[in-house]
Amino acid sequence: MEKLKKEIPFIIISLLPFIYLAFIWNNLPDEIPMHWNGSGEIDDWGKKIEIIFPLLLISGIGYFTFLIIPSLDPKGNLDKMGNKLHNLRYIISVFLTLLALFIVYSIQMKNSNPKMIFVIIGLLFTFLGNYFKTIKPNYFIGIRTPWTLENEEVWKKTHILGGKLWFVGGLLMALTFVLPNNVQFYTFMGITAVISIVPIVYSYLKFKKIKKPNHF
Incomplete structure (x- = not known):
């Protein structure tokens, strides 16, 4: 029961797009815009029932990923993060x-400002970067x-x-x-x-430096 209570806020958050969609x-x-080009102009149309799948995909990633992966972590390091993971x-x-x-709103208004998508993603990168240093070694996050x-x-x-790069990079994304x-x-x-490749290269170089035998 206690575990279910902790899940209720996440369930509500995940259901908000569907509640909004049901309301409108x-x-x-019957035919709604499904895609916009870089200038915000509609370049593809579809049946309104088709919008449900991408919403399920987005909400499913947000909910089920963090619901399942802690139990799949073989070393249990994610559970050790406690409130930070929460x-x-x-x-x-x-x-x-x-x-x-935002996607549902854009469909309702038949208008999309692609700038806002980049702002949302940029701010997400910023917040994630702020948490990078607290993430324990694991195979999922x-x-x-x-x-x-x-x-x-x-x-x-x-x-x-990587945390510093994602934090600054996210802010720059939002400012675009x-x-x-x-x-x-x-x-x-x-x-x-840049924020994706640099940490990968850095991890390789740092690993090689640590593993390089010392010669006396």
Whole structure:
């Protein structure tokens, strides 16, 4: 019963997009916009029933991932994070729900501002980066390279660096709101590449340095 009580807030958060969708369902036309280009113009249409699947996918990632993976972690390090894992789950659930709500709102208004999607994702990167240094070595969450999983010191130092990069990179992503649509997209992708690739390379170099035998 206690475990169920802890799940109730996450269930409510995950259901919010569906509650909103149910509220506006009868007002939606049978054919709705399903995709927008980089300029915010509709370039694909579909049946309104089709919107349910992407919402299930987004909400499912937000809810079931953190519900299941702690029990699958062979070393139990995720459970050792305690409230930090709980707070991290809240952050990801809230941001994924905001993304789903924005999608439903865009369909309702037949208008989408792609800038807002980048802002939401950027802020999510920022909050995740702030939690990187607290993540214990595991096979499911964090910068999981062969070298971070092999050595705890490499894991720790890589996540300290990665956390800083994701925090700053996320803020820069959010600030791309002021750029023209096409420029914003390429800037966003460039920042994503940097904060993704640099920690991977760093973990490899740090691992090689630690494992390199000392010669006297």
